[in-house]
Amino acid sequence: MALISVENVSKVFSIYPLRRHKLQALLGIDASRHCINKWALKEISFSIEAGESIAIVGRNGSGKSTLLKLICQTLSPSEGLITVNGRIGALLELGIGFHEELSGRENVYISGQLLGMSRHEIDQHIDSIIGFSELAEYIDIQLKKYSSGMQMRLAFSVATAVRPEILIVDEALSVGDAYFQHKCFDKIKAFQALGTSLLFVSHDPLAVKTLCDRAILLDKGKMLADDSPAAILDYYNALISNSENNKICIDEGVRSGTGEAKLLAVDVYKDNEKIQAVLSGSKIQIHVTYQVVQKIPDLTIGFLIKDRVGNEVFGSNTFLMQKKPPLKQGEKFQIIFELADFRLAAGSYNLSIALHSSYHHLIKNYDWWDHAATITVISDEVFAGVVRLDAAYLDGSPIELSLQSCIESENNE
Numbered sequence: 523m524a525l526i527s528v529e530n531v532s533k534v535f536s537i538y539p540l541r542r543h544k545l546q547a548l549l550g551i552d553a554s555r556h557c558i559n560k561w562a563l564k565e566i567s568f569s570i571e572a573g574e575s576i577a578i579v580g581r582n583g584s585g586k587s588t589l590l591k592l593i594c595q596t597l598s599p600s601e602g603l604i605t606v607n608g609r610i611g612a613l614l615e616l617g618i619g620f621h622e623e624l625s626g627r628e629n630v631y632i633s634g635q636l637l638g639m640s641r642h643e644i645d646q647h648i649d650s651i652i653g654f655s656e657l658a659e660y661i662d663i664q665l666k667k668y669s670s671g672m673q674m675r676l677a678f679s680v681a682t683a684v685r686p687e688i689l690i691v692d693e694a695l696s697v698g699d700a701y702f703q704h705k706c707f708d709k710i711k712a713f714q715a716l717g718t719s720l721l722f723v724s725h726d727p728l729a730v731k732t733l734c735d736r737a738i739l740l741d742k743g744k745m746l747a748d749d750s751p752a753a754i755l756d757y758y759n760a761l762i763s764n765s766e767n768n769k770i771c772i773d774e775g776v777r778s779g780t781g782e783a784k785l786l787a788v789d790v791y792k793d794n795e796k797i798q799a800v801l802s803g804s805k806i807q808i809h810v811t812y813q814v815v816q817k818i819p820d821l822t823i824g825f826l827i828k829d830r831v832g833n834e835v836f837g838s839n840t841f842l843m844q845k846k847p848p849l850k851q852g853e854k855f856q857i858i859f860e861l862a863d864f865r866l867a868a869g870s871y872n873l874s875i876a877l878h879s880s881y882h883h884l885i886k887n888y889d890w891w892d893h894a895a896t897i898t899v900i901s902d903e904v905f906a907g908v909v910r911l912d913a914a915y916l917d918g919s920p921i922e923l924s925l926q927s928c929i930e931s932e933n934n935e
């Protein structure tokens with residue numbers, strides 16, 4: 523049985539250009555001749571099997587959000603049938619299910635219940651919801667004092683408090699800062715590994731390709747194609763003529779470890795200045811400040827750079843570099859990793875730092891700091907992929923006669 527089945531679904535919105543006609547319609551007075559019917563979706567059919575992850579791609583106004591709302595049953599279809607066989611965790615447009623006048627904590631209870639959780643279940647998860655959102659100090663103030671990014675943090679934390687069978691995420695993630703986006707993508711990937719299906723609306727090709735194994739292209743309310751993410755993105759690119767750029771930020775991250783050595787600070791520098799953004803190809807330094815709390819036999823310090831959807835881009839450590847960082851008990855130290863040519867593609871990347879023994883943090887992990895820093899790369903060059911390799915065009919020259927005649931004779935055969 524399919525997890526989600528959408529059969530011949532259409533949605534029409536009745537629009538009354540004048541308020542008085544809308545009021546008349548609400549009061550049951552016939553105002554139909556003043557009404558314009560706007561078909562947001564027309565005859566959409568597809569199904570999603572358990573474990574599949576699907577992106578809905580399309581230009582503004584193509585019907586993506588309407589489709590997600592229909593699947594989440596916050597709207598009902600005008601025609602057709604939608605069947606859902608599983609628990610949904612949904613992050614739709616910001617504001618849906620939230621009340622401005624109530625506190626963050628009260629909103630956790632209300633939106634949690636809207637997602638099908640009981641009060642008792644929310645009681646059990648409230649600490650981890652607040653913990654994941656990192657909004658503990660704001661949780662008892664009114665939601666209207668939250669920024670849109672803070673609202674998104676809260677909404678995502680509630681929607682993912684319990685692993686759903688289907689996670690539905692509308693564009694909302696793009697509202698959050700880069701640091702929190704990284705955290706969200708990590709959580710989505712962890713859920714997927716445990717079998718959660720994802721239904722995802724995004725204009726971000728990297729996120730679509732990384733998180734989804736299928737994509738659906740909508741345009742003007744119609745389904746144009748259902749294919750691999752790469753094929754759909756090619757199709758989508760052909761539909762749009764203009765492209766857009768991305769934005770960025772920095773913040774604190776998630777920790778784990780046994781604590782014999784502790785990270786105190788992680789900062790990225792360029793030319794002796796602390797930075798959050800850098801031009802691709804620059805020389806940068808990662809400054810790692812740590813304290814050795816207890817006697818330890820050995821110490822390895824490692825770093826890992828990941829892109830915003832969690833792909834590992836590059837990592838190394840002092841063990842691999844055959845260096846021995848200082849480990850005198852009770853002392854604080856700073857070491858520096860230098861990346862001489864930071865040639866990553868434009869976008870946001872996060873940095874994880876670990877203090878551990880031996881060559882790998884799985885053996886003895888003293889302190890692991892995920893998302894210790896976020897860095898934005900700006901690039902003035904256009905290229906495909908995640909890293910700019912040295913590529914040059916070397917002038918053409920005539921091929922040797924003997925080789926040329928060989929090719930010609932082969933072609934003539």
Ligand SMILES: Nc1ncnc2c1ncn2[C@@H]1O[C@H](COP(=O)(O)OP(=O)(O)OP(=O)(O)O)[C@@H](O)[C@H]1O
Nearest residue numbers: 535537560562580581582583584585586587588589
């Ligand atoms: N409540 C509504 N009343 C009237 N028209 C609506 C309503 N909701 C959506 N529409 C219309 O339906 C169409 C599809 O809207 P929808 O928000 O689903 O598109 P979208 O693909 O999600 O767009 P975007 O990428 O801009 O978020 C649009 O023309 C929109 O104006």
